[in-house]
Amino acid sequence: MNKLKMRQADLVTSLILMVYGSGMLFFSVQLLTRTLEKHRAWYQSAGLFPLIISIFLLLSAFSLFRTARKAGAKLDFINKETFKTFVIKSETRSTFFIIAWLAVYIYILLPAKWLSYIPATFIFLFVFMMKFNTFTKSAVIKTVIISAVATAMLTYGFGQLAMIPLP
Amino acid sequence: MENLSSFLGAFIDLLKFDVILLMLASTALGVIIGALPGLTATMGIALLTGLTYNVPLEYTFTILMGVYVGGIYGGSISAILLNIPGTASAAATALDGHQLALQGKAETAIKVTRLASILGTLIGVLALALLAPPLTNIALQFQSTEFFVLALFGVLICGSIAAEDLSIKGWIGGLIGLSLAFVKIDSIEGVARFTFGNPSLLSGISVIPAMIGFYAIPEVIKAFSSDEKLEVTEAKDLSYEKINVFTTVIKKFRVIVQSSLIGIGLGALPGVGEDVAAWVSYDTAKKTSKEKALYGKGSFEGAIAPEVGNNAAIGGATIPLLTLGVPGSPPAAVLLGALTLHGIRPGPMINIESPGFISQIAALILLAVVALWVVGVILAKPMSKILKVPKVYLMPIVAALSVIGAYAIGLSMFDLSMVFVFGVVGFFFNKMAYSPAPIVLGLILGGMIDETFRRSLIAHNGNFSSFFTRPISVIFLALIVFTIIKQIIDNRKRRESEV
Numbered sequence: 001m002n003k004l005k006m007r008q009a010d011l012v013t014s015l016i017l018m019v020y021g022s023g024m025l026f027f028s029v030q031l032l033t034r035t036l037e038k039h040r041a042w043y044q045s046a047g048l049f050p051l052i053i054s055i056f057l058l059l060s061a062f063s064l065f066r067t068a069r070k071a072g073a074k075l076d077f078i079n080k081e082t083f084k085t086f087v088i089k090s091e092t093r094s095t096f097f098i099i100a101w102l103a104v105y106i107y108i109l110l111p112a113k114w115l116s117y118i119p120a121t122f123i124f125l126f127v128f129m130m131k132f133n134t135f136t137k138s139a140v141i142k143t144v145i146i147s148a149v150a151t152a153m154l155t156y157g158f159g160q161l162a163m164i165p166l167p
Numbered sequence: 168m169e170n171l172s173s174f175l176g177a178f179i180d181l182l183k184f185d186v187i188l189l190m191l192a193s194t195a196l197g198v199i200i201g202a203l204p205g206l207t208a209t210m211g212i213a214l215l216t217g218l219t220y221n222v223p224l225e226y227t228f229t230i231l232m233g234v235y236v237g238g239i240y241g242g243s244i245s246a247i248l249l250n251i252p253g254t255a256s257a258a259a260t261a262l263d264g265h266q267l268a269l270q271g272k273a274e275t276a277i278k279v280t281r282l283a284s285i286l287g288t289l290i291g292v293l294a295l296a297l298l299a300p301p302l303t304n305i306a307l308q309f310q311s312t313e314f315f316v317l318a319l320f321g322v323l324i325c326g327s328i329a330a331e332d333l334s335i336k337g338w339i340g341g342l343i344g345l346s347l348a349f350v351k352i353d354s355i356e357g358v359a360r361f362t363f364g365n366p367s368l369l370s371g372i373s374v375i376p377a378m379i380g381f382y383a384i385p386e387v388i389k390a391f392s393s394d395e396k397l398e399v400t401e402a403k404d405l406s407y408e409k410i411n412v413f414t415t416v417i418k419k420f421r422v423i424v425q426s427s428l429i430g431i432g433l434g435a436l437p438g439v440g441e442d443v444a445a446w447v448s449y450d451t452a453k454k455t456s457k458e459k460a461l462y463g464k465g466s467f468e469g470a471i472a473p474e475v476g477n478n479a480a481i482g483g484a485t486i487p488l489l490t491l492g493v494p495g496s497p498p499a500a501v502l503l504g505a506l507t508l509h510g511i512r513p514g515p516m517i518n519i520e521s522p523g524f525i526s527q528i529a530a531l532i533l534l535a536v537v538a539l540w541v542v543g544v545i546l547a548k549p550m551s552k553i554l555k556v557p558k559v560y561l562m563p564i565v566a567a568l569s570v571i572g573a574y575a576i577g578l579s580m581f582d583l584s585m586v587f588v589f590g591v592v593g594f595f596f597n598k599m600a601y602s603p604a605p606i607v608l609g610l611i612l613g614g615m616i617d618e619t620f621r622r623s624l625i626a627h628n629g630n631f632s633s634f635f636t637r638p639i640s641v642i643f644l645a646l647i648v649f650t651i652i653k654q655i656i657d658n659r660k661r662r663e664s665e666v
Contacts, residue, residue, distance in 0.1 A: 006332060009599045017339065024346055027361060035356065043624035046353035046360045049617040050346065057342045063335050091392040098388050099591055102566060106583045110570070121567055128563035132391055143560075150564045154571055163221050164575045167583070 017061035197237020208238025217575030263469030271405030287475035291482025306515035321437025332600035344609020384590025434483020438608035440496025448476025
């Protein structure tokens with residue numbers, strides 16, 4: 001990532017951090033108020049240290065924002081054109097495929113009652129490997145074998161050897 | 168003397184067929200994990216922590232220490248053969264190591280870095296065996312105030328040193344880690360904090376799944392975001408020049424001692440660890456060398472210094488881990504999780520609650536050094552082939568291993584969500600040059616920092632005076648203030664240079 005792009009990303013991050021820090025500050029004050037309402041000392045409150053951290057987080061976010069702005073970063077890079085370029089990049093597509101496929105494995109395949117760990121993991125591995133592999137007969141056979149062996153090893157290693165109930 | 172005899176006694180106790188065999192296998196696995204780009208020692212230990220959950224304590228730590236020592240060394244092999252460090256701690260080794268490979272001295276370079284790694288680990292483990300027991304006695308005098316300032320200093324210094332881009336980013340990482348540590352039932356007031364009605368969050372965010380997410384998943388994603396093809400240099404010498412490995416390394420005695428001390432010192436700083444130790448060792452060796460001009464062009468000294476430094480940091484990082492419960496490096500942070508899972512409470516009470524445990528860990532590292540020498544010889548040549556394993560097959564398996572490894576620890580589907588969330592967040596943080604080390608250290612130490620801060624105030628009826636009257640606390644507070652001021656000045660300078 002080049003310097004300007006990095007600072008543009010910092011600008012966005014600083015805004016997210018300001019929201020995150022403000023939320024934390026709000027809930028910390030709530031916790032502190034609840035402690036005081038119970039007639040307990042302020043220094044016993046569960047909100048005390050989060051309150052301090054949220055203030056530091058906000059200060060750091062402002063500092064990051066200033067650094068990014070001084071380096072010439074502006075929010076005008078968020079437009080239709082940049083979004084289009086970003087979406088068609090092969091790196092973006094690969095990234096989103098992996099994140100989505102991991103989500104499918106964790107939230108759909110593994111918890112599914114109709115599918116046990118072995119087929120779920122085999123499907124996950126096979127699809128993942130094939131997505132980034134060439135579609136030739138030998139590559140498919142190799143992928144099937146590697147996915148099956150890896151699934152068997154994970155099942156044996158965790159399920160049998162380490163005696164851990166599989167998901 | 169007593170510490171040394173206890174350490175040697177523990178080492179002799181380990182000389183059993185099953186332990187030796189397990190150590191050889193786990194060190195070999197560590198070397199392979201460390202050598203494969205994208206897989207790190209931290210990731211390897213985190214993934215194996217789940218697998219060893221039901222394994223007896225002695226075997227568990229044989230495996231984990233073997234992977235730790237092997238993993239830190241393994242990174243140098245790919246640094247030499249591929250010019251891609253297998254682990255971040257081997258990045259400095261690539262500068263001269265790969266140049267040596269290009270000059271046809273790949274095999275000698277591997278042998279030299281192996282001997283350097285062995286010597287570094289050995290000096291580090293001696294420091295651990297000799298310094299850790301007396302340190303626990305000193306730490307027994309610590310009260311909440313000292314633990315608070317020490318842990319806070321750890322997060323701050325880790326943030327300052329580990330930052331890759333702006334130094335403030337390291338701090339932000341530490342603060343985010345601390346904020347994540349607050350999510351659970353508060354142990355002092357007994358109220359749910361930032362759990363938003365989710366019962367899975369009442370016991371807090373599990374460290375190991377979070378670490379697997381932060382360290383493994385971003386590597387899986389990154390592996391497919393470039394079409395880079397790896398060019399592996401064969402692990403054999405093409406030059407006819409005969410080089411005596413032992414003499415080459417021993418001649419650099421000054422660099423070895425210097426880098427070992429740097430490694431132990433930086434390793435002992437909370438969260439800083441092997442990566443920084445390697446760079447500082449390389450930089451210091453270069454600055455103090457008589458052959459400065461050779462650095463970056465294939466200097467054996469340039470390959471020895473970082474390897475001694477990062478391996479000595481293993482012993483250094485284990486010192487605060489065992490004596491104070493504060494990990495000195497990211498792999499040590501995972502070890503802290505593993506220790507807790509197996510009912511060992513690291514800290515000043517370790518010698519009372521688990522007598523002989525420090526010597527046992529030191530002995531395991533020593534055994535790992537011996538194993539490293541054996542597996543290093545065996546794996547040196549086939550490594551060129553192992554490094555050719557296509558990422559298209561390797562990384563999906565790492566992803567599946569991350570998922571099952573995280574699940575194995577708590578048998579909770581919620582932990583899988585943690586792997587996913589921290590994995591995705593970790594990837595974007597990685598893209599924006601946020602190091603995961605301060606975030607993870609904040610997550611680990613956040614509970615301790617918050618609790619000791621309030622306990623100290625409770626003990627003194629809300630009076631802050633104890634922070635300024637106890638000598639150790641004053642020293643660390645001064646260091647904290649110095650770190651903050653230095654950070655602000657650095658930030659200002661950087662801003663000015665960028666405008």
